[in-house]
Amino acid sequence: MIGVMAKLKVKDGQGDAFEAVAKLLVEAVNANEPGNLMYRLYKAEEPNTYIFMERYQDEAALEAHRKSPHYGEHGKAMGAYLDGRPEVSIMPEVA
């Protein structure tokens, strides 16, 4: 199993627009990726900051996510609202 944590900073005043697109991505991942066991978005305590918490069955499932049409489409749309690159941690599951 693989865990992914992605920290995203959103431009001032763009939170609602970002959330609207991100919700589409979360829905699409949960509906279309059998190898994904968790894909959820959280509002962090820091201003304008969001955290994706993700869990994949294996490397192939993570790769399938990256190559999926929905990630390509919604990921790109989300990019318009971001203030800098996301910080992404890809981590082996210990337990």
Next chain:
Amino acid sequence: MIGVMAKLKVKDGQGDAFEAVAKLLVEAVNANEPGNLMYRLYKAEEPNTYIFMERYQDEAALEAHRKSPHYGEHGKAMGAYLDGRPEVSIMPEVA
């Protein structure tokens, strides 16, 4: 839904011992907390650093976790291996 992310720094050379206890906690949470939807431990890229990713149905489920005998027991045992206090983020789920 509530997401929790806990970042733990472990003392040098104590990783294996920490993981052994943490595994007991992960097993106990997954077996005993109906309001918990995810409780998993990951090895972060930074040295001696671990991340718990957690998801709870609601505030009551998080409270039940904190008051559970298994959290009390294994949480205390894990404390012996930690290098400083865990950094815990409690976050509302957006999607």
